[in-house]
Amino acid sequence: xxxxxxxxxxxxxxxxxxxxxxxxxxxxxxTVTTQxxxxxxxxxxxxxxxxxxxxxxxxxxxxxIAYAEKxxxxxxxxxxxxxxxxxxxxxxxxxxxxxxxxSRVPEALxxxxxxxxxxxxxxxxxxxxxxxxMLQKGELDLVYTLNPYIEDDRLTMLYKKKETLSFYxxxxxxxxxxxxxxxxxxxxxxxxxxxxxxxxxxxxxDLAKCGVEAKSLIExxxxxxxxxxxxxxxxVAFIPDMTATxxxxxxxxxxxxxxxxxxxxxSQIFVHKDKHISKAINSLVEVIGSDA
Amino acid sequence: xxxxxxxxxxxxxxxxxxxxxxxxxxxxxxTVTTQxxxxxxxxxxxxxxxxxxxxxxxxxxxxxIAYAEKxxxxxxxxxxxxxxxxxxxxxxxxxxxxxxxxSRVPEALxxxxxxxxxxxxxxxxxxxxxxxxMLQKGELDLVYTLNPYIEDDRLTMLYKKKETLSFYxxxxxxxxxxxxxxxxxxxxxxxxxxxxxxxxxxxxxDLAKCGVEAKSLIExxxxxxxxxxxxxxxxVAFIPDMTATxxxxxxxxxxxxxxxxxxxxxSQIFVHKDKHISKAINSLVEVIGSDA
DNA sequence: CTCTTGAATTCAATTATTTTGAACATTTAT
DNA sequence: ATAAATGTTCAAAATAATTGAATTCAAGAG
Numbered sequence: 152x153x154x155x156x157x158x159x160x161x162x163x164x165x166x167x168x169x170x171x172x173x174x175x176x177x178x179x180x181x182t183v184t185t186q187x188x189x190x191x192x193x194x195x196x197x198x199x200x201x202x203x204x205x206x207x208x209x210x211x212x213x214x215x216i217a218y219a220e221k222x223x224x225x226x227x228x229x230x231x232x233x234x235x236x237x238x239x240x241x242x243x244x245x246x247x248x249x250x251x252x253x254s255r256v257p258e259a260l261x262x263x264x265x266x267x268x269x270x271x272x273x274x275x276x277x278x279x280x281x282x283x284x285m286l287q288k289g290e291l292d293l294v295y296t297l298n299p300y301i302e303d304d305r306l307t308m309l310y311k312k313k314e315t316l317s318f319y320x321x322x323x324x325x326x327x328x329x330x331x332x333x334x335x336x337x338x339x340x341x342x343x344x345x346x347x348x349x350x351x352x353x354x355x356x357d358l359a360k361c362g363v364e365a366k367s368l369i370e371x372x373x374x375x376x377x378x379x380x381x382x383x384x385x386x387v388a389f390i391p392d393m394t395a396t397x398x399x400x401x402x403x404x405x406x407x408x409x410x411x412x413x414x415x416x417x418s419q420i421f422v423h424k425d426k427h428i429s430k431a432i433n434s435l436v437e438v439i440g441s442d443a
Numbered sequence: 444x445x446x447x448x449x450x451x452x453x454x455x456x457x458x459x460x461x462x463x464x465x466x467x468x469x470x471x472x473x474t475v476t477t478q479x480x481x482x483x484x485x486x487x488x489x490x491x492x493x494x495x496x497x498x499x500x501x502x503x504x505x506x507x508i509a510y511a512e513k514x515x516x517x518x519x520x521x522x523x524x525x526x527x528x529x530x531x532x533x534x535x536x537x538x539x540x541x542x543x544x545x546s547r548v549p550e551a552l553x554x555x556x557x558x559x560x561x562x563x564x565x566x567x568x569x570x571x572x573x574x575x576x577m578l579q580k581g582e583l584d585l586v587y588t589l590n591p592y593i594e595d596d597r598l599t600m601l602y603k604k605k606e607t608l609s610f611y612x613x614x615x616x617x618x619x620x621x622x623x624x625x626x627x628x629x630x631x632x633x634x635x636x637x638x639x640x641x642x643x644x645x646x647x648x649d650l651a652k653c654g655v656e657a658k659s660l661i662e663x664x665x666x667x668x669x670x671x672x673x674x675x676x677x678x679v680a681f682i683p684d685m686t687a688t689x690x691x692x693x694x695x696x697x698x699x700x701x702x703x704x705x706x707x708x709x710s711q712i713f714v715h716k717d718k719h720i721s722k723a724i725n726s727l728v729e730v731i732g733s734d735a
Numbered sequence: 736c737t738c739t740t741g742a743a744t745t746c747a748a749t750t751a752t753t754t755t756g757a758a759c760a761t762t763t764a765t
Numbered sequence: 766a767t768a769a770a771t772g773t774t775c776a777a778a779a780t781a782a783t784t785g786a787a788t789t790c791a792a793g794a795g
Contacts, residue, residue: 475743579762
């Protein structure tokens with residue numbers, strides 16, 4: 152059974168004539184005859200009675216009309232609904248670095264949902280070391296990460312923005328207001344996020360270069376807890392500026408006046424290099440980009 | 444778009460692999476690739492993202508699944524529902540002679556509807572001269588007629604039964620109880636049905652052969668009115684026995700003891716010679732046949 | 736890091752299928 | 766009766782689908 156056959160069948164039923172249907176459809180008459188014969192054979196019954204010059208639908212033919220129309224309708228629907236994603240729908244699986252998740256992402260998603268309502272978002276936290284693999288395996292459609300600059304030829308970068316990383320402490324901390332460099336950090340506990348966080352490596356390298364060894368470390372799994380510790384005077388936190396804006400505003404944290412090396416990091420958006428960039432993805436990238 | 448393509452598409456989505464789908468479906472891999480490429484081209488979008496070794500459904504692909512399943516489901520339904528008419532449905536357009544309509548047909552249809560419930564009946568009166576045309580044009584599926592024997596090579600006769608035709612009069616009519624022949628009719632008005640009724644011709648031929656000219660005629664369009672007239676003593680009615688059973692039983696009409704020529708008539712069932720004899724038709728013929 | 740394996744694509748060759756056109760059979764209309 | 770219209774048949778031509786070998790690329794194994 153083919154959609155073509157059913158469509159021919161309907162034209163015949165509509166026009167009550169094989170030859171008229173052939174004309175309408177741009178076929179030779181014999182083509183129409185053949186197509187119907189095939190259908191009849193497949194279904195094991197006659198669809199039309201050929202009464203000399205006129206044809207009449209058999210009961211089965213009569214019944215088939217409804218089904219054939221459904222089938223053609225379905226085909227039309229597919230063309231309309233599936234075509235290009237003029238109006239994107241579906242679910243977008245995105246992976247986000249924790250830092251971004253508390254700063255940039257909420258507003259971006261808010262805006263995105265307003266602009267592109269058809270899309271459902273599934274958001275997961277990702278870490279520096281696992282996200283390329285997840286993109287590779289198709290578990291994620293897109294990753295929005297905050298990291299030292301990344302280039303990976305298995306990935307396509309859709310967005311890149313330089314971000315800043317600073318030291319923060321509670322307002323009554325001794326270092327507040329001073330111009331500080333690497334060596335000044337030696338005397339205070341450093342607050343860091345977990346082991347696989349890329350910022351940690353950057354800081355350690357820098358400190359090592361200056362011959363400084365951190366006095367003590369407190370590691371937490373979450374930047375939220377880390378900020379909590381810092382604002383309680385437990386030590387100096389090394390975190391992206393974007394994650395501290397709220398605390399700076401309400402006065403629970405102060406940004407230290409760092410004069411040491413700068414730490415170049417970027418917020419970046421990646422997809423698999425062979426990924427088709429749907430409108431859904433594109434819009435998200437635009438929303439995040441316009442945010443800046 | 445073909446049903447085949449959609450079915451291949453579904454197998455791939457199900458197994459998450461082109462090659463596995465090819466195996467399942469008995470295709471070469473390249474066939475699967477080609478089919479999907481065609482679908483993708485027709486729909487103007489990618490259905491799968493090919494991420495190196497793994498493939499992932501795009502949002503459009505995800506959406507297509509539901510439609511493709513609907514389509515295959517529909518195809519299965521068609522096969523089940525249309526196949527042969529194991530359980531006949533539809534509407535049967537039948538034409539019936541008026542005489543039969545008041546005698547044989549009611550019981551037959553009653554029985555038929557009980558035995559073959561799926562069929563709707565559309566019944567129309569037919570006359571001797573128009574029914575072959577109506578069968579020819581497919582306006583009727585079947586005709587049940589009461590007539591002198593008919594043979595027509597454009598028609599197939601599915602049933603034939605000899606019927607009897609007699610003269611009837613009111614119980615107090617002078618001819619009741621006598622043995623009568625053609626000449627006895629000369630003195631009484633003859634009650635006949637309308638012009639195109641075939642019985643009229645038969646009777647007139649017979650009378651002419653015997654040198655009798657009917658004294659006067661009363662024509663009516665309906666046998667019911669005709670019987671009414673006869674039972675009121677207006678004359679002698681020439682009608683099929685089957686149409687008079689009720690009146691004979693309740694005593695309003697008496698059958699005359701005819702000793703003249705016999706009038707051979709038949710109840711017959713005809714369809715167009717090329718008509719496919721469906722179970723619906725066949726059952727109806729059987730019901731009418733068993734009625735005898 | 737290289738080699739192998741697994742997966743999908745490409746493309747030319749082969750097969751099937753669809754479509755056509757001409758000859759035919761039948762029916763309807765003039 | 767004759768012509769026009771309708772559907773069927775069948776072989777040939779056109780088109781489409783399928784395959785198999787070669788190829789590319791990525792993931793895993795040694």
